[in-house]
Amino acid sequence: MPNRIVNAPAPILRFLGAAGTVTGSKFLLTAGDRRVLVDCGLFQGLKQLRLMNWQPLPVDARGIDAVVLTHAHLDHSGYVPALVRDGFRAKVISTPGTHALCRILLPDSGHLQEEEAGYANAKGYSKHSPALALYTEKDAWNSLDCFSPAEFDTRVELGPITAQFLHAGHILGAALVSIEIDSPRRRRILFTGDLGRPTHPILRPPAPPPAADVIVIESTYGDRIHDDAASLQRFEDAISRTLARGGVVIIPSFAVDRTEVILHHLARLRDAGAIPRTPTFVDSPMALAALKLYEQSIARGSSEIRADIAHEKSFFNGQDLTEIKTVAASIELNSMPGPMIIISASGMASGGRVLHHLKRRLPDRRNTVILVGFQAAGTRGRSLLDGASMVKMLGDYVPVAAEIVDVPGFSSHADQREILNWLKLATVRPQIVYIVHGEPPASEALRARITDELGWNAVVPRNLEQVRID
Structure with missing residues (x-):
């Protein structure tokens, strides 16, 4: 049984990335004295976003009790080496497929950053002297020691927080993360990560959404239909x-x-x-x-x-x-x-x-x-x-x-119609849907469709905003 904390404050969800943008997924869940980070991604794209990778996290890496990854893409996993370098010493929970891919992607990311910094220094086109890598290949290999793979459909207990991976159909190893919190009363949160497509030529379709009080859903293609x-x-x-x-x-x-x-x-x-x-x-x-x-x-x-x-x-x-x-x-x-x-x-x-x-x-x-x-x-x-x-x-x-x-x-991201059709499979109406991981027009378009077509409460959160999970 998960540890029940009596008279504890309501759990808090804080959006540390992928809010108002399509990269940098990081969602901090605080329940009782436990802090779990769901996804730990790099910001990519616009310079002002990339610069955010160099800013200290608004939470001490040493105070995070676990990282749970939805999948291996760098905008969801690529900040892990920096987190470990900065003092994180707990477990990174992922599926075996995500772990295997991170063993490829993370060292390559560190190597490329070192290579590009070296090239910039050799050619003299960087504004910084010297140009530096956000983290090194060695940092990435060191971070992989923290990984603790868990199979799909198994429950991982993290104090009052229990996590379970379900098939997301996006890339190999990609998972929906279903979380139960037993502090002070049982609440269920579903993080979609990147939701796959039912027509993917290689991967099976995403699992239907399990019962959840709160859904945190991506919106990369929230305003478009794939043809x-x-x-x-x-x-x-x-x-x-x-x-x-x-x-x-x-x-x-x-x-x-x-x-x-x-x-x-x-x-x-x-x-x-x-x-x-x-x-x-x-x-x-x-x-x-x-x-x-x-x-x-x-x-x-x-x-x-x-x-x-x-x-x-x-x-x-x-x-x-x-x-x-x-x-x-x-x-x-x-x-x-x-x-x-x-x-x-x-x-x-x-x-x-x-x-x-x-x-x-x-x-x-x-x-x-x-x-x-x-x-x-x-x-x-x-x-x-x-x-x-x-x-x-x-x-x-x-x-x-x-x-x-x-x-x-x-694209291996579900489009607007596919996201809505997937949400319609839910057997329980969520109290609220938080729409993340999308550029503002896409997130707003999906929010409007969820509200109008499903009649559900839906919100596009702001970066660094925190909400109670009551």
Whole structure:
């Protein structure tokens, strides 16, 4: 039985990130003398958001009793190394899949930060002298010692707080976090993390929402509807015309899940004869490591995998696919002529090897950049999406002559209709829904639909706001 605290004050939920923005997810839950942080993500995008990563948390890292992660994406997990460096010594609870992916993403994040700081110092384009990394690769490896994986559907007791993971269908390991608080009376809070889609080609759909008094829900696409058929047609057409003119297709891709979805669609289009077979390169060691985890999960029939593809041993095979693992091979790829397809991280063109490919290929009108996911404000991907004629990267301004194509339907985030349909599966009406992890227009649009269509109380909280869980 959870420890019941008599005459304790009401639990408090505080929004330390992803309130009024689509990154930096951190939600601090205080019950009795326990503090649990649900998600521990980096702020990304606009400079004023990125600068928030350098500000001290409004709570002492040493006073946090546990971190519970919904999934491994850096805007949900990427601050963990900084938290541990600053004194956090308790457990980071996650699913095994999230733990496995964090072992790939977090050290890579630290390495990239060190690499980019070093590059800025060598080229002299940073305002800071010297430019520093938020945390190092060593910090990231040290933080992984705190991880304590827990299987889906098992209950983890953290004093008066009990957490349980349910399938979220967003990326491998992604979970809804259902929390029960027994202080001073039993309350139930559901954190969706990033809610997946029922049509994901690899992962099973999200579990229906369990009974909850409070729901904290994402709103990345809270004002939009995905059109899968139109997106796939745009993808096919963009590739076909680029290859026909001898160009290079650059696909900035999130290393986890998006690369797998892209490879899935490329294979199906090639099998159908819709696009020609052409050399395809995945230039991201992180994406390649994540790809192997997906292949292993499919081969063993993991409970996260759709039943119709479970146990397949060649789901991503049958393509002219070359894995680019070394820096030397990546540099060599930049000198190769088209036609070809390059898939490289990061998905918002905010860092990583894709920057070098974009710098080399953007000035050539034969080439095409296909944007296959959400582009947060302030990122290079968003600038390209908005029609910028020139973008700054690696210290230089680069002219944009290449074709830019937006394919939003490949997102692994539920859209407005899918979120509402999922909420309608709830067997208990929540007292309130807090709408987070979205840009203001998206969050407000979802709030209005929840209020008008479901008749539920819904609020878009402010950053650093705290609320009672009565």
